[in-house]
Amino acid sequence: MTKRVTLFTEVADELRRRIQTGVYSEQMKLPSDYELADEFGVSRLTIRKAVDQLISEQRLVKHRGKGTYVMRAPKLYSGHYGLTSFTEVGEHLGKDVQTKLLSLKKIKTDQVALDFGEARELFVIQRLRQYNQTAMTIEELWIPVDYLPPTFSEEQATHSLFQLLEQSHVIGYSHQEIAAVNIEAPYHELLNVPLHQAGFKMMSETYSVDGALLLYDCSYYRGDEYRIKQTLQR
Amino acid sequence: MTKRVTLFTEVADELRRRIQTGVYSEQMKLPSDYELADEFGVSRLTIRKAVDQLISEQRLVKHRGKGTYVMRAPKLYSGHYGLTSFTEVGEHLGKDVQTKLLSLKKIKTDQVALDFGEARELFVIQRLRQYNQTAMTIEELWIPVDYLPPTFSEEQATHSLFQLLEQSHVIGYSHQEIAAVNIEAPYHELLNVPLHQAGFKMMSETYSVDGALLLYDCSYYRGDEYRIKQTLQR
DNA sequence: AAGTGGTCTAGACCACAAA
């Protein structure tokens, strides 16, 4: 019992803490692998895994022969407090997020061009998501009826479908494609934006590890509220 | 001499070849770490690094206790043969790519809000990039005069500034922020698109490993020619 | 020459999944 954490996670947590509290400040060079391994009393590989983790979190950078450095934060400030990236949209499940069901129907899988395998019937769920009373996105989701609990209801259709899915399936990966589009009728009214205003159209397919298509999602995001942020290395 | 490759890279190359030739087909389960280590005559850690590499390339997925699987390719087909993502824009340096210099001037660093450190003067380069005679993007770049060779000319301003930069600096990382915007005057004329058509606006800051700001980039991409594609795992 | 990250091994034990 007690906590179920790995050694390298604990090391990573401590390094992250040092970065946040300024023990290791921006642009500063960290002690070497060897020194850290010594200090923490773990093997060098464990240090390297912890550092790799912080690199994937975009807090550190390293370069052969030079050392490991604390990454500088982006200086770009979009005036709005918009969401950071589509990957993080799911994290804003706070109390100010509302979901309104626009439509819920069943269709046969042979009516769509997507390969849902054995599944015969799909739910097609259209819903509007709001944040602080402001319409943010319109989502349209396709999901096999059998992948949701038999008790699935309209009420549940306003909550996280990912969580429902995960009760019976292990989610492996999602392919996403994002386009810049003009928001036209009838979407502009639902999103409460001027006709033709620019927005993001995101299409994604979610698969289980062994490649079964679990969910298809086609959504529109207000361009004035969302930004995509990412960091590229090397 | 001869090739300068690592063991795990060679293993990764062979695994990639097997995936491409169908020895390991889509959705198929690979042999276990142990079996592969045995077959290749290397340690298990080396196999794991090779597999990690292919996972980061989005060719494999794995799950504890279950196994490693070949990832399914995305089924989304944007009708156009547009560029895959901003990360790959630089790879299309084929013969059909043209760059036209729109303007080139020098300014003092104290005229901008960006922290270029010691640098006093910046080049501001505005250029238009075309692919197959079609205008694709408008770029505006800020870069310290000292970071480019003293021989820097207008002719060179139409080629890869990254390559020029790399002659004297090691590039560490770039922060990017992407917005969906309406293309307005005068950009719509340069890009040859209707007024108000949706497009991407991308702002990026490129840093060296030790956190010196090397380059700032603000670009507009035609929404009808570009898509952002990405794959999320777990 | 010294410092620091990159690769590699051989073997051990743990944790989750499926038979």
Added chain:
DNA sequence: TTGTGGTCTAGACCACTTT
């Protein structure tokens, strides 16, 4: 119970960067 991925060690040698 068996298979398979996840973590961890201790030590060795290589390659790039800086002194």
